[in-house]
Amino acid sequence: MDLYRGELIGKYEVITQLSVGGMAELFLGFTSGPGGFRKYVAIKRILPDVRSNEQFERMFLDEARITAAFNHPNIAQVYELGQEDDGLFLAMEFVAGQNLDQLTDACRRRRQPLPLGMSLAVGRDVCMALHYAHTFAGPSGRPSPVIHRDVAQKNIMVTYDGVVKLLDFGIAKARGSLERTHVGTVKGTAGYMSPEQVRGDPIDGRSDLFSLGVVLWELVTGQRLFEGKTERDEMVNILEAPIPSPRQRAGQVSEEVSAVILKALERNAGDRWQSGRDMARALEDAAGRMMFDTDRRAALMRSLFQSKMASTRALLDSADVGKAPAPSGPEPAVIVSPDVGEPESWEPSTPLPRAEDEELAAEAASLSARATALPEDDSVTRDATRGPWAIILLALVVGGGFLIWKLVPALDEQVEPEPKVPAFVDPRLRQFPESGQPIPPPVQAADAGSAAVAEPVEQTGKKEETPGKKETGKPSKRGAPVQTGLLTLVITPEASVFLDNELLGRTPIFNKAMRTGTHYLLVLGPDGQKRRLSVPIKAGKPVVLKLSLNEIPLR
Structure with missing residues (x-):
């Protein structure tokens, strides 16, 4: 049972706790209204042991002040900043989906690359979200540009409906920010920072575009760009390591797409794309019809995360009936902004299950339910152990066991086991491959x-099929x-x-x-x-x- 279920945080009732980091905890909750009105939100609350940390509280207020004014379809919104006896909390947009780390992991487990059109569509939408933040103006019309400073795969979501969302402006830099970065302090995710960010130089929106260039390079190649053994090694690689063309690592990437990504990765900010809108337009021109629309993105998400979607629906339905759902599947993938200062803590508490693991888990749960239900009707047990029924039952069990003992070896001799067919x-x-795994040797093309x-087909000596016709094998029996x-x-x-x-x-x-x-x-x-x-x-x-x-x- 969820210990937090039913707890009130401000006007929001908690359904479940989603995550706990080093600085804050995250909940899924809702608020109700007349006529069955219900709005689901993600609630971020500062942990009790860091409520006295004035620096973190200022960053928390910065995040609320900056993103509460945003209104863009590709940026997760903040609805409310509240305070109660337990401290400050943020009520944020409920985003049901997966971040890019989880999306690429799901494709890797299925041994299929993330479709290029999907990667380019995600990049284009993030470009437009960044352009909105970089050119943001307040209600008075006064320019108030916001630099994200932590554009990385963990902070980019794709919802189950195919919508791209940029998350976590918790360390964003805006004009008039309450929290000032101290000299010599570097904020961001190692491996995705711009060269000027690594050096601690002044930055502008072009720094975010470099980070997005790293994300796109990794999405289209399936490899890490500035990988190192330590964060320091990654930062050194950002400053000095050569940056190969994506086409050299992935032949399906066109020269036009490679050129757009490489321009974003120019170490000199003056040589990069000068705005997110310019980069978005360049991606659209290079991708053409290849770019996925929202429907195709949603179809891909459904094919990869059916069980996650079902778990999320069950969790939301449980709020309607007022009780927690039965634990019949993996944890729901409900993800919003990670904890400030602890980005690495926003990994799922349990590994994402493979499809076959989910099937086995469901079967095991079903068997377990049946097994635990049987002892509840002990009248059956009592009746079975009384009088002649006990003797008949014993005879059936012993006789059946003897037949199985005799027949199974004979069947094994007559029936050849079906060979296991590996996934193609x-x-x-x-x-x-995963880190440390060997890459299979190439074979000659046809x-x-x-x-x-x-896949290889056994030689059977049968006449070769005429091209253009289907081989259907032996005709099936009537009615089969x-x-x-x-x-x-x-x-x-x-x-x-x-x-x-x-x-x-x-x-x-x-x-x-x-x-x-x-x-x-x-x-x-x-x-x-x-x-x-x-x-x-x-x-x-x-x-x-x-x-x-x-x-x-x-x-």
Whole structure:
């Protein structure tokens, strides 16, 4: 049971505690009104043992004063600054989604890259959020620019509806700020700071654009840019290490996109993009139709975080019925601004589960529920141990055990176990292994003019299928259910995919149900060339294909 559930913080009733950091704690709560009105908020409250810290309290007030005046769709809002006996608190916009660290981790676990169009769309929206902050003017019209100073993957969210949100202006620098940075103090996330920020020089909005350039470089390549063993090493790398073109690390990135990112990463601020709006326009021009719209972003989020979304819905529904939800899944992904001064504490308290782990956990919970429910009806146990029923029951158990003991070895001799089929990973694609893991050796590409094949197919001696037709195997018996498998197809750049002259969809395509057998797909890319892709679908088996368009042979 949540110890904080039902507690009041100002006018807000707490549903659950979300996070605890070194300086503040975070809650999910709501306020109610007439006619069933309900507004959900995230509540940040200073921890009791730091309420006497005047510096942190000033930073807390700075965050409220700066962001309460903001009104931009890509910036998480602050609704209220309040004070009660337990100290200051902020009521902020409730953001249900995942930050970029969690998004890229989910893609890595599925062994698929984050779609390039998704990365560029996120970058474009963050550019517009930064431009709004950098050119902000108060109600009187007096310019009051705000520099974020901590643009990093952990502070950029994508909601389950596909909306990008820039979070945590807790260490932002604004004109008239109450909290002054002391000489020699560096604030920000190591590895994402601008060179002038590392040196402690005066900064402006172009410093945030450098940080966003680092984020984009890492999103499109799947690698760290200024990685080091310590924070000091990362800062030295920011000042001195060479910055390779993203295209050198990820061939699917075009020269135009690489040029936009590299200009943001110029060490001399005068050579960078001079405003977030200029950088946003450059990204749009370079991406073209490749850039994901809101619907496609939402579709990707749904495909990656179905269980998280369900947990969040259950948590919100529990507020309506006035009781906590049953612990049937992982913790909900409800994320807002992290604690000031303790950004590293805003990691999930439990690791994100893999899809198969979630299925096992659900099955285990179901079995556990059934097992614990049985002893409650002890009349069944008493009746079963009385009179002749006990003898009959004992005979059935002993006889059944004897049959199993005899039959299982015989069946094992006759039935060959089904071989385990590993999840497919195309060896021609760039892999993004965890730190310390070996990179699989490359293999030779398919010969020109042949069909690209999803995975090795055993030689059976059967006559080769005629191109353009589907291999359906032996005809199924009359009335037998049609067997299907799932296809996930990621092609860069994006392409239209046809099956038997019917549009299957536009990549990326996630978990598309298809009949079993080998299908020959027609792939039509932005260059207008027709290509042929062979995809074998097995019953109940997911097939994941991640390809560059130029790897698929022309038809």
